[in-house]
Amino acid sequence: MAENDNTNVTGVFRSFMSPAGYTQRAKADKTRCDLHVTPAADSITGTCEYYYRPLGCAYTETVEKVSTASAWQTVKAFATSWDPWTDKELVHRLLHRREQLIPPNCTDSDWSRHSNFMMRHIGCGHKPPSYYVSYGYYYCSTYGAKLKPRLSDAGKDWLDNARWYLQSNMEDGLSQNMRGNVIQMRSRKPGNGSFTMEVKQFELELVEDTFQTFAFKTHPLAYLDGGLASLPSWDLAKLTMQPNIQEWGDGRTWEQAVDSGKVVLPQMINDSDMDDPIGKALGRLMAK
Known part of the structure; x- marks a missing residue:
């Protein structure tokens, strides 16, 4: 592998000469910052899951615990302040499926713009745009569940x-x-x-x-x-x-x-x- 070819590297390990009895593990800096946004699959474009899939509990619990009148404000505040990397259940699930979530035109059942961003930005401090969780997923799913049944066929x-x-x-x-x-x-x-x-x-x-x-x-x-x-x-x-x-x-x-x-x-x-x-x-x- 060329010296600067780190296309598939998700972590950097450093090893040192140490006595045989030394049991402390070498530290690993698990970082990744891939700025290349891979295109979505045609089959996913047009679905609410395109933006986000509530794989962890944080989003679902946030929406279910508030009244309809305050749902949007709560979701908006949650989306702008939430650090998905603190959701251990979510992170564990996505990291074990990283290779399936980052290729172009991915059709994996856990893929979304949100999860794709996370798997391209590991340990670099970048957070997915809150739009994916809030305006995108919230309005997409809310309109589909509550508005669509009230519209005409044309609507x-x-x-x-x-x-x-x-x-x-x-x-x-x-x-x-x-x-x-x-x-x-x-x-x-x-x-x-x-x-x-x-x-x-x-x-x-x-x-x-x-x-x-x-x-x-x-x-x-x-x-x-x-x-x-x-x-x-x-x-x-x-x-x-x-x-x-x-x-x-x-x-x-x-x-x-x-x-x-x-x-x-x-x-x-x-x-x-x-x-x-x-x-x-x-x-x-x-x-x-």
Whole structure:
């Protein structure tokens, strides 16, 4: 092996000459910091498990022990403060499956963006973006369980499509960051927007606020490409009631609502009966 070839090294051991009766083991520095983000498998893109799989107990216990009204705030606080490396059960399980979790297009049952990050950053102090656990997994699973059954067939299809576009856009941004310092993204369908963002190569996942800003910029593209503008007004009304009130304190949430509204509102005015009070109220909301 070449001197600097440490592609598959997960730890560094140092041995020294010592007396035969010396029983203390040599110390090992178990460190790994692989900045190359490997692509997700197509079969996983579009699922909530893409972001995170609650393999340990910490996340599940956090959500189950709080009321619905305070769940989002609790999950958000948990995600930003939680150090997954202190969860011994989780760490033990993932480390024993490391080789299965880091290859490109992995389909292992324990793979997620969160677990993949952990197995590429061992002992180097980097934590997975809290977005994976909080906004990504929490909203994905909550919308699927609580919102989807209340939507029309068109609304259910939109939810599935938007989820796929959200994760596909994330994959695109991560891939672009492996190649350079600029992320450029345009909607898959004409007229649904675009954005450009400068991010130092290999560091999109490493800076918490940068990663969340990037993720939020992809949301309007995914919502609109998924068919948001063509949904009936009763589905739109249910959707606008979903984001927890605490989330609207983040300017990036307002930004994505405005960007989506620029496309949704004209379509809604053309397609809906504006004598409908729900349509009127939604129109005023989206126009702000």
